[in-house]
Amino acid sequence: MSVEQHLSRVVGTVRPLDPLRVATIDALGLVLTAPVRSAVDLPGFDNSAMDGYAVVAADLAGATPDAPVALPVLGDIPAGDTERHTLTAGSCWRIMTGAPVPEGADAVVQVELTDAGVQRVQVRAEVAVGTAVRRAGEDVRKGDLVLDAGVRLLPHHIAACVAAGAADVEVRPAPRVAVITTGDELVPVGAPLRHGQIHDSNGPMLAAAVRACGAVVASLVHVGDRDDESLADVVRRVAGDADAIVTSGGISAGAYEPVKEAFASGDAVRFDSVAMQPGKPQGFGLVGDGVPLFALPGNPVSSLVSFETFVVPALRCMAGRDQARVSWRASVTRGWRSPAGRVQLARVLLTRSAGGWQVEPSGAQGSHILGGLAAANAIAVIAADVDVVREGDEVDVHLLPGEEIPS
């Protein structure tokens, strides 16, 4: 099975999560499922764009620095003043930015063009009608569309929702993901290692990868072969609180493959050999009440690359986001070998220079090699029919979860 075929099966199976109403302030990064229309005009009332004086523009006809016009000041209108004031021609109000323009005023003259008087002000310039007045509804009218369904809410969108009076919004929630690591050789970091044992790095890594793509870790469990609760029971238990389950290990050709064995009967989860390196064995299917289960290989590098290749697009789909992974064309500065007949997902270091984007392999490419993975910031996707990547070749790369674009 090709990478594309497996990915198609995954994204063809998972569904966007049911919408939920959440407080707008808690909606950062979530995708709207319903348009947001404004409950108010924006601005909600004619207001001043400047600190200055609300006037009748005609009263200032002919005002110059040499011949200022003097006006009595009826009082102050600070921002937040909820009284409705009225201006009579031949006078003015001192007014602050954002404060409501009094009835009868048709312009604001900025304080810098005056002597800043408090009871009586000298104005040194004419103003046109409408100067420094923001009209009610000039930005957005009540009922107008502020944001459409499908927008992922970022700080500036949250500001727009709140300004429009939307205290809560309908969004797809962040997927909750249960992470289960398997393998009797795994012990938690911090515990002493006996001969044959290694630290469980997949658990913390996959939990971090879940968080890095905006999802939530619903649970993080290790299941050993001799644990009281069987893997199938653990999966059943965590499925109740999870939108997806990710397991690592136990799916290859060996004699002790607990994940494969747990789902051997029944066709809920299918195990395939995918033409990729690393990450050949892959399991995927629906368990419990239709919860997608991703059975990833146990080697850390395979596990992360598989997560990035299949789980990230699925989680994006569940969150209502565009599945498309952003990819780059980059020029190879140091070549490497790639297995014929399989897509290689090579760990590379992506850098940027005046000439564009460059990649080089980040170290040894073995699926158990953490050194090379730790030095990588991206994955280069090398087609199955390529067996040597040469200096100067252009390759497609995408960033590892959480990585920033190199500056």
Added chain:
Amino acid sequence: MSVEQHLSRVVGTVRPLDPLRVATIDALGLVLTAPVRSAVDLPGFDNSAMDGYAVVAADLAGATPDAPVALPVLGDIPAGDTERHTLTAGSCWRIMTGAPVPEGADAVVQVELTDAGVQRVQVRAEVAVGTAVRRAGEDVRKGDLVLDAGVRLLPHHIAACVAAGAADVEVRPAPRVAVITTGDELVPVGAPLRHGQIHDSNGPMLAAAVRACGAVVASLVHVGDRDDESLADVVRRVAGDADAIVTSGGISAGAYEPVKEAFASGDAVRFDSVAMQPGKPQGFGLVGDGVPLFALPGNPVSSLVSFETFVVPALRCMAGRDQARVSWRASVTRGWRSPAGRVQLARVLLTRSAGGWQVEPSGAQGSHILGGLAAANAIAVIAADVDVVREGDEVDVHLLPGEEIPS
């Protein structure tokens, strides 16, 4: 004062936060302040790279599909087997991926080259010494540098730390930021609006912006002019639990400027006029026990652009990250006007096509205009000496907080 001057003052004043030891699993996105060296060899012991049989390679000399070599199987070595087994020449152990290779074995023959026998196995091929054996320490040696200080910990780094036995790591913590909005006209979203009042959109927006750049919201408060606790008292109170304070509003030329007034005496906080649009008035200084306070203007657009321009680089510096904002050259598809003598931070829509990156203005550019901000995904930085941006011009852009690169 120019944008560069104000930014230099900001990043010249703030300091990276003191390091903290945190559990590795909780360190996602944080920057190491000390190198991580491996507490163990990786792999920790010679182990099998395949499911198969641990053998003495010489025993299989001459084995072919037509003339397989039969070997008695001494038993199974699953991954996680903590016993130390020994292989005697002329026999083999069935062994699983990751399991320790028994003393005396010098190769593993993969199960696919055998009849998969349990008590006696037929092997159909020769293997070279060392085949499918991962040697102890071949990836990383005990004491080797795994990650250097300065690395921002992402999922693959967390895996490397855990594998290397680092249960906790020394990092710069995520900055804790207190957000204070000011202005008597502001009421929380959800509450009814009286004449002259608007919803406090800056609070939720700035809180989201803090989160979007990996920092933590320590508190979120609105202070009105008639509140019992004065702004200065609120600042003093929140400074105790915050690494930075961001205020919005109350810093222009009007008669009611609570933030400016609170810090008018003393030179802890300086208020400047910065040659930028939007965002001209800016306050910055150290309060309390040396906590940086950013006094941003109150218009939502000015507030967000100021946050992006001055606060984000400061928070990155505090978190030990590279301050450099990633910027792009993009081609203008529809021009706009820019104020002479001031840097314009224009809200634009950045898109990507086969030909490269394009930008167009995202709507009206007034500093109170949320419609145009909501439609933007990036900010274009237009130099002070430019007054017209024309179709076809190349401009520098950077993404708004939380925005993804367009795919």
